[in-house]
Amino acid sequence: MRLADLQTSTRDGIVIARVIGEIDSSNAGDLRAAITDATPNGALGVVLDLSGASYVDSAGIHLIYRLGEALRNRGQTLRVVIPPDSPSSDALRLAGVTRHADVVEELEQGVQAVATAGAAGQ
């Protein structure tokens, strides 16, 4: 059984990447590469939806930082959807990164933020 599934879709030039399952150091690298591959150069950015993630550890946090860095270098924006009290919020809370600028509480908020940042950048 693979630990997680990745579902990607595109809306108005924004890639929505939804992770269903668990993220740890056994699959975080592969997930990050898959999300990067699914993001064309012309995309405004990525909304990484972790509302369906049942487990995230420090490798998952690392993924968020590395993905954000890579996208910024390409002039793209990242937002990460982590609902409060979701299993994925544990690690972020304990690692003290809940107030990370890229984190939003729900999907539409993330899509809005990427769209706004994209419009400002053009």
Place this chain on the structure above:
Amino acid sequence: MSRDSESGPSRAPRLGLGQVALEPAEPILAPGEQVRDLYRLTDPALSELPLEELLDELLNRVRDALDVDTVAILLYDEETQELVARAAKGIEEEVEQGVRIPLGKGFAGRIAAERVAIFIAELDQAEVVNPILRDKGIHSMLGLPLVVESELIGVLHVGSLTPRKFGQQELAVLQLAAARAAPAIGRARLFSELEHEHYVAMLLQRSLLPRALPETVGIQVAARYLPARDEVGGDWYDVIELPRGLVGVAIGDVVGHGVRAAALMGQLRTALHSYALEGHGPARALELVDRFVQSMGAYAMATAAYAVFDPETSRLRIATAGHLPPIIVSGGNARVLDLTPGAPLGGFPYGSCPEQEFSLATGEILVLYTDGLVERRGIALSDGINQLAAILSAARSAEHACQLALDQMVPLEGLADDLAILALCGNSVPEELRLELPADPEVLSPTRRLLRRWLRDHGVDEPALSEIALAANEACANAIEHAYPPSAASFLLTAKAVEVEETPEVVIAVRDSGRWRPPRGESRGRGLTIMHEAMDEVEINPAKDGTEVVMRRRLGQQ
């Protein structure tokens, strides 16, 4: 290219079997020899030979009796409408080269198409389809169709390199041989077709059963499939590893037998497996398989049971679609689960399956089975189920349950119907955890699950449960990252529950054999932060031969 102009017209007179209209030919055998040769063809010992040897022997005897240069049997292939050389004496190449002659073409093709005996005194070379006969210079031929129960099986013919007149007597000898060969070939064919179908169905059935059952932490699964004595059925079982450590177990039975049932079984098993992986619970997954069966249009019916077990919480969800009730073995007792069965798959439009949820305590065994295990002629089905339950009450493990059922329920003479049985049992987790684990990130998720189960068994609840599991996971990930060859690529995880000054606490220790390296980069730094935040105390003890991280979390106050 006529070689003997005296031998009459090249177009052969046609002979209906038994109505030979030829001028009487000279007897080619002395009366005594003839009787002996006829006897040799009707020899009862021949019927005991396997087909290959029978044909071989028969052709030898025909060749001797008629003193001909070639004898051959061609079999009719219904699919291609061709005659295929099967056995020959004299001109064996015919067989070796697999000569095929279309129905209606040439000498043998006409015998087969018109179902008459044909004598050709002198072959018109243009009319011979078989190049081997042409090359060898066969001159005269006599052949007749092989027919069993008015079905064409093939053609038997003899040939001579010199001009010959084949008459009544030769035809009678050939008819004797044909009467001996045709039913034997027919039987052998029928048998091999059945064999073939059985073989295909068997292969299909086997390829569709899981090769090995997945090994899952905290759970034991055993299963068996037994084919029927002489038929392949549509029973199946499946074990599905689901997200978050859940395990799905399924069993099912397609109505009917043979290749069709086995193929349908494969489709249903795959459908259920897919819906299960999609995350659907037992009732919904079975309902979706029902819709799938309905959409196939063809009449198809099956029963199935599907259960999802959570090894961490020991909760079991189960639903059946017209299937026999599961049996639960618990502490030396076995009871038939009182579960409302849903509609059989493909049975009713919009059939629904009620679902039940209950705890399957450690040591309790869930047993799913198909009717092949409990259905016996002259015994009521409910009696068969009760008998199985009585036998299973002695089961001590999932494997033992399967063994007992098969040992005591399967009749010695074999099964009239195929059967499947699957048993699932929650394993106990030791009081103190001590796991030697390979330094591979793949071990992280099963280790988390086992630890969560252990924490639950020790009365730890959320949110402490998730936080402790997360901290332990970070310590393990750290040990894995620091395990370099040539140092041993493994680490040790221990977990124990203690009481310090009347306060219960959990102590988790992770010991690796690598050198301690200060956390590098944001990632490991964050891991360390998580450990400190999640636990009350974190000690890092570097030693010469490795590093030990000991973490404590007090319970019941946070």
